[in-house]
Amino acid sequence: MAAMMKAAVFVEKGRIVLEDKRIPDVGPNDALVRVTTTTICGTDIHILKGEYPVEKGLTIGHEPVGVIEKLGSAVTGFREGQRVIAGAITPSGWSHACLCGYCSQDGAGTKHGWKAIGGWKFGNTIDGCQAEYVLVPDAMANLAPIADGLTDEEVLMCPDIMSTGFAGAENGGIKIGDTVAIFAQGPIGLCATAGARLMGASRIIAVDGIPERLAMARKMGADEVVDIKASNDPVAAIMELTDGRGVDVAIEALGLQSTFESALRVIRPGGTLSSLGVYSTDLRIPLDAYAAGLGEKTIRTALCPGGKERMRRMMDVVRSGRVDMKSLVTHRFTLDQIEDAYELFGNQRDGVLKVAITT
């Protein structure tokens, strides 16, 4: 008789429910991880609302912190009982996309080795980690040991939002002395702000409409903030702050036409729009903001980088004390209470930024 576990399962639009499920079998390249802490992502709320389709019965969640319970027969270099995280993105390492450095577009199993968003598997195409146990595929590429002295909460942002937010800064190609604007200061935008600071931007302008988020933005590294409630024209506000020059890099961290367009408008010629948002409509590039296609503006998008080396780096940054990711955790629940956690987080009640779910 197989052992059973609790898991938060997508039942149907509007319902993610804690259910009993079989603890999965461990294939030769897998690792079974006992989850000690996890969290809920904005993407999970899209799944809950039926805005992002996943199969019914799938376990949700892609931000695992835990302990290795069992290693596959072909897995070496790790030991059972070791504390680890795995990224939201779990690349195979061996697909054509991975071998080109595009681990998040991992097409393992496809004909050509490329698949848009294919690196995102947990809680999307395979069972996720809002459960007592999670099966980590391609374990040798994905298990990242947690250094002694780091708590679960300290590394809880590494699998997704820290890696994603930092990728927004990295994709912007931020250089020492750059001026950078970040549109929206939810958890990912806050991490992008921290990332811009880490990369040497000398002037960081954070945009949002919620005072607590703007205050947190300053803590994460913003030099100036634009409150879109106070200024309903953030583009004009940023152009004024920069004395008409514009910014070198703008990071979009919300996923709306309005923020995308504002980001495009505030970058100087030759600047970069680094997009992090998950969009739900077509996007429009206004002719004037684009200099008719002659302004040498670059538009890039990121999907959370994953894999054990990325996770190692994120945890090293945490350990360095350069950024304080722990302070993004505003609420705590047990796995048994996860439906309450969804209710709070999904409705953005009570000033929530991120929740911690412990088992």
Place this chain on the structure above:
Amino acid sequence: MAAMMKAAVFVEKGRIVLEDKRIPDVGPNDALVRVTTTTICGTDIHILKGEYPVEKGLTIGHEPVGVIEKLGSAVTGFREGQRVIAGAITPSGWSHACLCGYCSQDGAGTKHGWKAIGGWKFGNTIDGCQAEYVLVPDAMANLAPIADGLTDEEVLMCPDIMSTGFAGAENGGIKIGDTVAIFAQGPIGLCATAGARLMGASRIIAVDGIPERLAMARKMGADEVVDIKASNDPVAAIMELTDGRGVDVAIEALGLQSTFESALRVIRPGGTLSSLGVYSTDLRIPLDAYAAGLGEKTIRTALCPGGKERMRRMMDVVRSGRVDMKSLVTHRFTLDQIEDAYELFGNQRDGVLKVAITT
């Protein structure tokens, strides 16, 4: 009494006329060049039609081949009588944009040193070269001597379309072994095709609807062609040619929503859309072609790189025999006949690709 010259002048929408004009005075950092050969660009046709605004009375033209007639008092390193070209883009060298490597967005004279499309001066913000003489600003940054043995026609494409087309390939970041699609095979698209070949793409797919252009595309380096007259779904055609994988880089060389969108659709996740077109409408990014902003597709745009070093490189490529730019010149006129040349080129009659205008 000042010496006079003939010059093709924008009089009003629909009229570019050969007129008498004063030969300009030469400032300390200028050079006066006697034009021996020039050409007409698609952009000039936009000016003629009133689609791109310039001041009435401006001399048109931005592709000069000629001989130095007179050097400014502060100009060293050149001699009168020397055969030279200057780029369509004539950077100052000293603006903030130039010092960042964005010479085409040269903001010399602006508060911050950045100006969208600011590097394009000839026939846009200062008198151009469809004239007997042209004044080259910042001459030490812009005069590029022609090597012995190269004819005017051999280097006539260097100032604009060769530099632009190659920038399309360069901006794509083409690597050895890449598969590349180029949308539209007018003069610039043909140069982009040649550029993709030069950079090591192993599979080059050229798209157009005119058989002569597709034939020329093969001569410039295309391995395969997609005739949009035969296949009214070039995206499907390219996906079939690539067995469903898509291309690493797509170059847009027309300036329409349809080609922009097709280019975006055919690139694999993580691929680059390198845009060369001058657009006249807002652009739309379809959500599905963009993987909701998570497919890591990059969109870049280029404006013709200029300056004497760029021109030196373009002429070196011509001299190497790697590409045959001369064959793009299909028709020849004298400056006296330039209105006829506009008529032919503007109406794309008689299989015209590029015209040579000699004085």
Place this chain on the structure above:
Amino acid sequence: MAAMMKAAVFVEKGRIVLEDKRIPDVGPNDALVRVTTTTICGTDIHILKGEYPVEKGLTIGHEPVGVIEKLGSAVTGFREGQRVIAGAITPSGWSHACLCGYCSQDGAGTKHGWKAIGGWKFGNTIDGCQAEYVLVPDAMANLAPIADGLTDEEVLMCPDIMSTGFAGAENGGIKIGDTVAIFAQGPIGLCATAGARLMGASRIIAVDGIPERLAMARKMGADEVVDIKASNDPVAAIMELTDGRGVDVAIEALGLQSTFESALRVIRPGGTLSSLGVYSTDLRIPLDAYAAGLGEKTIRTALCPGGKERMRRMMDVVRSGRVDMKSLVTHRFTLDQIEDAYELFGNQRDGVLKVAITT
């Protein structure tokens, strides 16, 4: 009773001998490939001479072309009977080095995931492919199917010298219009010459002392050659050819202080020395050639890139007809005659460039 095969084994310094060996067992992530064609590399001669240490009893050879005989239990996406190559370098895909894009320094199995030259396994740390069968590790990262229509000899250079030589050009960051010098025109230098041509260098200067190699260099893309027998000062010859400017990129393809130093001397300030050679002594950087450390010269080294994506790209280049790698095969032997092949190749007799060994 286990099946047996023939294999060229390092017995001791001076002796590589064809012996009978067990056909290896196939682990879950392995593939057994029946070798149809292979070759001998200059590195194998170093092993033979005892200059590069390997364990006694090791099967030599790292350039396999063959047919999949048997797939490991966890390997998907391939089928037995498929024609494939594998690179000289067989990355795991999952080490820290691989996940950083440094597959050739693959430290799979080490504490930190980095190991200098660790990606080179065949005929170095595991049995190689001068045998009837070879076991390919991490098969999903390393098996590269051969397209229909390509012969064994056409793809025989892909696993090593083509990938290595091209990496010399790639590491140089060659741009359209660059001037490039390549020192030594053995098989790898010839491939570097071809790579420089593929990447858009407009002036390629090949250096060697053997007339046949200089002739072959012209066939592979060199515009000019410097015969070090005729000119015993290749630096002076190149500075004269470039009218005192020097080259943008120099590629070293021999592994001697003299070629390293000459390469450093001929690059302009800000230029790149891309080194491919395997050195056997310390190297000296002359103060004057280095502008006392202020000339912004970059020195890079490459080790053959491997993995199935790299192999796919190399074969795509072969298929495109852009380069003719087949013509580097000057002599042919069967596996039974491999000791004769070593004798010929090791002594560089009879104008040999590369040998093909068939089974």
Place this chain on the structure above:
Amino acid sequence: MAAMMKAAVFVEKGRIVLEDKRIPDVGPNDALVRVTTTTICGTDIHILKGEYPVEKGLTIGHEPVGVIEKLGSAVTGFREGQRVIAGAITPSGWSHACLCGYCSQDGAGTKHGWKAIGGWKFGNTIDGCQAEYVLVPDAMANLAPIADGLTDEEVLMCPDIMSTGFAGAENGGIKIGDTVAIFAQGPIGLCATAGARLMGASRIIAVDGIPERLAMARKMGADEVVDIKASNDPVAAIMELTDGRGVDVAIEALGLQSTFESALRVIRPGGTLSSLGVYSTDLRIPLDAYAAGLGEKTIRTALCPGGKERMRRMMDVVRSGRVDMKSLVTHRFTLDQIEDAYELFGNQRDGVLKVAITT
């Protein structure tokens, strides 16, 4: 009768003397700047000792802070009375080197437009700024206005050591999460340490033998220090600190074989040695530290980036408060006392890091 000024002049080996000199005439592209504060660089000491040759009678000094006294007739965009700095490197903007982005190798006036170290003019090939007035060449490329609120001392490090030190970090290509070692913590090494911190290194190891410098290194961003007086094997110390892995990037900031070699030894395969030192002997690359040329280690060198855009960025970093450059100024003199300042700084007495010289 021409106006006269005081200037520190190189008379002969061992003697830099304050003399009366004519205030220079202002050419069309020049600006005359009245120097308010300047400093002495280690390079000036090399000049004093006759180790770096300059012409007798040359005014020394390349780090000017001052006020525009007079603008050349062709200079626009600035006004007399404006507070400015100029970089130690004063690029023309228009040479081939500049147009390729290598402003420090500016070959303005040479046949090909490249000259090793050619961008360094002040106190090297033209009169420098240890004087009451200095003539800034190519003023439109080089004058950088000081923002209100910044003092002379706050921006005094921008022209050279801050720009140089940061270039050491930039040339290293430091990424978020990198481990970096910096060899020597003199003023430039300290700035490299600050630069590594700015670029997101998560673990910074500073090496020196002077306790005060190690203490200052911690203030500038080092996480750990290696005291070469305590540990006479800094390579072993760093390998132990990194648990055998080595560092991603090592910065050399002294100019000795020993530091160069140690830097090469501590980088992991694929790592970068970013060299800042001015060497006075040939350099040796040990075979074992270089994996025989197969370890994919990159060696880069920097020369202080200059030009007004670079200066603007440096001053923006100062203004942001990210780094405290002012604290490097340990001693103050007037121009009349400059010979005393040379004596103190040249002998590294009294814990001197940098001196400020005011007029």
